[in-house]
Amino acid sequence: MARLAAHGKYLLDGAQKFYLRGVSYGPFAPNSRGERYPEPERAAADFALMNRLGANLIRLYVPPPPWMVEEAQKAGLRMMLGIPWPFHMAFLDSRDMMREIRGAIRKTVLETRQFGETIAAYSIGNEIRSDIVRWHGPRAVSRFLAELRELGKQIDPGALFTYSNYPSAEYLDLSFLDFISFNVYLHREEDFRRYLTHLMGQAGELPLVLSETGMDTVREGEQHQAELLSWQCRAAFETGLSGFIVFAFTDEWHTGGSEITDWAFGLTRRDRSPKLAFDAVAKVFGGNLPPTLPAAPKATVVVAAYNAASTLGECLSSIRELNYPNYETIVIDDGSTDSTSEIAGRSGVRAIRVEHNGLAAARNAGVGAASGEIVAFIDADARADRDWLYHLVETIERRDAAAAAGPNFAPAPAFARAAAMTAAPGLPREVRAGDDRLAQLCGCNMAITKAALLKVGGFDPMFATAGDDVDLSWRLAASAETLAYAPGAVVIHERRATLAAYLRQQRGYGAGEGLLFRKYPLRIADQDGIYAGPSWIGSMFGGARVYYGAFGRGLFQTVYAADNSYADLPLTIQWVGLSLILLILGGVNRLLGVLGAGGVALSMLAAAAGAASAPLP
Template sequence: MARLVPHGKFLLDGAQKFYIRGVSYGPFPPNSRGERYPEPERAAADFALMRILGANVIRLYVPPPPWMVEEAQRAGLRMMLGIPWPFHMAFLDSADMMREIRDVVRKTVLETRQFGETIAAYSIGNEIRSDIVRWHGPRAVSRFLAELRDLGKQIDPGALFTYSNYPSAEYLDLSFLDFISFNVYLHREEDFRRYLTHLMGQAGELPLVLSETGMDTIREGEEHQAALLSWQCRAAFELGLSGFIVFAFTDEWHTGGAEITEWAFGLTRRDRSPKLAFDAIAKVFRDDLPPLLTTAPKASVVVAAYNAASTLGECLSSIRELNYPDYETIVIDDGSTDSTSEIANQAGVRAIRVEHCGLAGARNAGVEAALGEIVAFIDADARADRDWLYHLVETITRRDAAAAAGPNFAPDPQSARAAAMAAAPGLPREVRAGDDRLAQLCGCNMAITKAALLEVGGFDPMFTTAGDDVDLSWRLVASSETLAYAPGAVVIHERRATLAAYLRQQRGYGVGEGLLFRKYPLRAADQDGMYAGPSWIGSLLGGARIYYGEFGRGLFQTVYSAGNSYADLPLTIQWIAISLIFLILGTVNRLLGVLGASGIALSILTGTASAASAPLQREYSGLIARIDLWILSLLGPTTRSLARESVKWRFEPGAAGGDPNGPVKLSGETEFVISESAAKIDSATILAAIRDALVRRGVAVAETDGFQSYDLELVVPPMIRVPINALRKDASIALLWRVRSVPRRALIAAAVTFVLLAGCFSLGAGIVGVIFAGLAVGLLALTRARRIPAIISACAAEVAGSLGILIAKRSEDES
């Protein structure tokens, strides 16, 4: 028996996962020695019965005498040792009470540290009342609990410390603990699974243990208790929790100076005769964990690799150890120039080499080759947890979902630089849409049914470096498919080792976001990004709110964040460029220089605030790591923004262009003649093909959702919109389009320019500035507008050729 160690979202006993299979024990009426536990003979018999149950941890609410710990050692049981103090009182209002609490923690750890590995963990508190937390404030309570944890660590550095929270104070920040514990009593399976999934997400990289659950057999009956605990126990481990503790081992219970006879939560009766729930729990405890799947469809694990020789070996080693009965591994070598193919072949997996086509194309090649019903994707620089595939497939099958994705965490940092890289902004992550649903999958850790992939057409090959997972997610959601959150499906994803590598990654993400803009130009600002994360400024300005409920007695009190789409505005290339222009103009007018300098200062301040608020590993949270993180926070979003805007504003090379000196065509019509052989082709098919052709040529195209007056609309920065409408005739489909501007944006730009210049120079200068700005914007719009008719014509010809239909020979109207 070795000491337990937290590692990612799981506990380890040596190199093996350790699942807490626990029961609570006591408190009891004092025995002949005045101890709040049974006589030694009774305790020894109870421990033997616990071993028959399959338990390996006893949760205690008061410190045990030494003989009891030794008896647990002989039985092969560990203890989760609760440290009692007045949780129900306003303890932070009394310096004396706080000192007494510290003394209790110090005394308990000092007296029991000799038992080492037998103490699975110390619980430094249990269910501080929600109204007390509300009164003191969550930050103050969290700080005090962190102080108790640090006090215990000073005495016994190798011990684990937790705190048993409950839903009414869920919002407490407990990230300083070794693992998170929650007492949850929910009796509907759907609610139970959804809430535990939510808690798994809230716990972040920490393991989660269900530290109390149960049912009273006096009111509910023994059969109901057995059925409830059976599915609860199985559900907890299926979701990826690290432990499940039943309240309680026996009906015998003494608390508050009185024997409790009105409740009977035990797995055994007061005389220790087992109830039906005893065997129900034993069936799960004594079996393999996580529980075996009732159905295990064949799965294919696809690794898209490009020059991945340095990391692919470890990735494939982790996949080889997966706890799943029927899967294959496919490596798609995307035209690598290093030894990627050789490493894949030596690993004994299916290795397919393709010409370099980019990330989405490589993943499509993997889907085409996959034999499994479910296709899982992991990056070549990631390592899968042993139960990664199990949790993805279990979630998809149980939820009848099209896809599932889990979290990815950085490896344990070995330096300040690595810690800063792990906390840098803009890293890949899944995006939650609720307790157990996702808005976006993350490509380094996701699984999708092959049927759903084929139904939506797979990955879009346009996304060569990033964005393919987000695009696929949006198309699946638009098809009313469920994207499920699988918090137990964990991968360890390497972060970039150098600043240059990190900036290349952010540049690739920016390109992906620019391409997403082309396909979805009218999505809201808080929807069009990749891997959207919480905003530091949101909490600073009050964006985060806690639900307390009436009189502060809400049963499920959590944090809700309104978010802030403009939190990183000072780090965008537009902000910085305008600030630099004003700074240069400061040579003419001092006030403009002040505005420019203020803009640059605000950018630096934003980066500083982001770096200061980002969580870092405790051992690497010093000045060097913060400086590294500050540099990353300044350069990363700016680089990403520059790449995103460069894609938004340019047409792709090779796109058709109009005569730069010719007249501007403001409207036109293309008529597709439907022959008998193409009679089944409808306007929707033609519009979809036109859209794809336009997007490939670098044009942003919005689709109607049924509420717009157009079928498609081209969005051409800075101020052009081109609606396209399909008109069905007897034997043809006509596409009508017209160019129009967006005066509202032009007016806003003119107003801002006028105010700035008028304030800095004079009213006349403001008017002149507005005129020049308007001319510049108009000239740019005119230049881009000249290319639109030719691009539409080229796309129409391409679509007609691919669909086998004709374009009517007719002149286009102009106005």
């Protein structure tokens, strides 16, 4: 058993993905030693039953005694160790309380760091009440949680730290964590899947773990619980989550100084006899993760490559390792003048060389040669996650969609210049149209049914460098086709290594946007997020809207923040163009020249301010 690491969108055990398959445990009435856990013999028997379930993680809400960690270690179980403190109180209003909270974090990590391999993660909090978050302000709460995480890291740098949030406070910035945890109780499958997809997008590049879900069998019955947890467990791993934790292992539960007898969320009864849900969860936990597709249609992976010798080998190597049973790979060499064709040939994939006619024409050549029902596209300078194709196809099949696309992330930068390129604006990405739908696909990470491609006539070859994916997205949407978001389908996409290369890329994107504007002159920018995004004029009448309920206790809150503001006005092409015109007219009228120079200066200041505030990875 080695320490887990968080890398990209997933948790890793060494070089392999690690899926948390967990149950919550306790708290219980104090045992003969005064510990809030069962006697050692009972705990050892419980751990053996968890092994039968296929679990590999126990979520705890109070720190365990050393003997219990050792028993878990013997059983091959890791722990997500919760550190209790008064989440329900206005803790930032009391210096003494803040000091006690820091002390609790420090004490727990110091006392348990010796069990590093068994501690999968420390949970530095659980569901701070949404009205408390509103009272203190989300930024202040986030800062305090970040401080607690940093305190723990100073004591045990190799440990992972998380915080278990819930929908009523989903707007909290938790980007400083090693992975995101959410407690979600939704009993309709459509709502559950859509909300998990939303959370995957909100989590960005961090892994997401469902840290609590379940059903009370007193009110709902054991059959209903079994059905619910079966599809919830599958849905979580099909969506791309890194873990699924059931609340709870047993009906035995003691909290607030009382034994809870009117709720029964356990997979086992108080006497530890399994309920129907035990076998339902065990079936998913014991199978392949992510779950095997009922049917796997043949897919074709198309890589359009132009002078891609420096990156194509790694791209094809990642495609060879895909977790998908039925696919082919085709490289379209778009008239390269380097060794792209030779690298493709040595990789053992089908390689087709065509005259250099640009990106869209190369992708069309790949579609024409594809024998798969679904055609997936990845750029030659990108690397696919092992489950990339699985998540694209699973999403298309389940949603009956024409296409699906996922996120692309930059590799970890090795030096400052690479970090700056990673943080630079204008990089390729998918454009969301809701929790689980897309307005635009992103060409470096997308899959489309061949039938849909043929229906709309494929890619428009006029888009030689960029814009072909946007054009195709709009034509698919106009044909009433669904473009689905597949957040688990991750690719690592290289960013440009130098400023000159970045500027060439941006010129190509600009040319693509110009072609889109000519082809769709009446297209609304605010609706599509193209032509530099929503207009600043729209933002003057918009602003952030927060649906938070009475006293901040509304369920499933979402913050809709405007993408730009008055501060963005000096960065618009209209402002820059007008400033340059006034600067030129300064030769005729000095005042116009001063106004033009002031406009240019404000543009430069706005750009500098944006660069200074951009978070460097």
